[in-house]
Amino acid sequence: MKIIYQNCLIDFQLAELYGDGYVRLRYGMAVDQSGASTYFDSLILRAGEFEVLEASRSELEILERAMREAKPTPKPRSKPEIRFWRIDFEPPKLPKGSRKLSYKVVYYDPFSSSKGYGEVMRGGGSSYLYAKAPFPPRGLFIEFKIKGKIFRIPAQIKRVIRLWEVVE
Secondary structure, three states: HHHHHHHHEEEEEEEEEEEOOEEEEEEEEEEEOOOEEEEEEEEEEEOOEEEHHHHHHHHHHHHHHHHHHHHOOOOOOOOOOOOOEEEEOOOOOOOOOEEEEEHHHHHHEEEEEEEEEEEOOOOOOOOOEOOOOOOOEEEEEEEEEEEOOOEEEEEEEEEEEOOOOOOO
């Protein structure tokens, strides 16, 4: 059986059904457009992701069965919308002679289990500030400089309020 997958021409000896909508291609060789070749023992592809050039009757039956059993691919998650937040916090006591540089607002993405940094906006006072972030802020850090070195200390968040209007 010969197929085209992405930019490779793949020739293999055996096709097997592998799970829901997948095909395992065994004992093959792939050649890309630049002429580089790769030999492989097993290659697993989703049915419908490749174009069949030539195949035997049994291989076509395997491909048709895989196509019937194929589940639709999930849609990628759209980027979350940016929201505006008011963050009330307990300002920590900075050392004498230090100069406050900036605030860092940390949020956690529940879908990808990763953290990100929100954008601190203008305005606010000594114990509150406004920030832009797609999810509620979970951490706040204050960066300050003392004797030419930059330090970062956490500030305790009292409460986070979502704002429905843009505050800039």
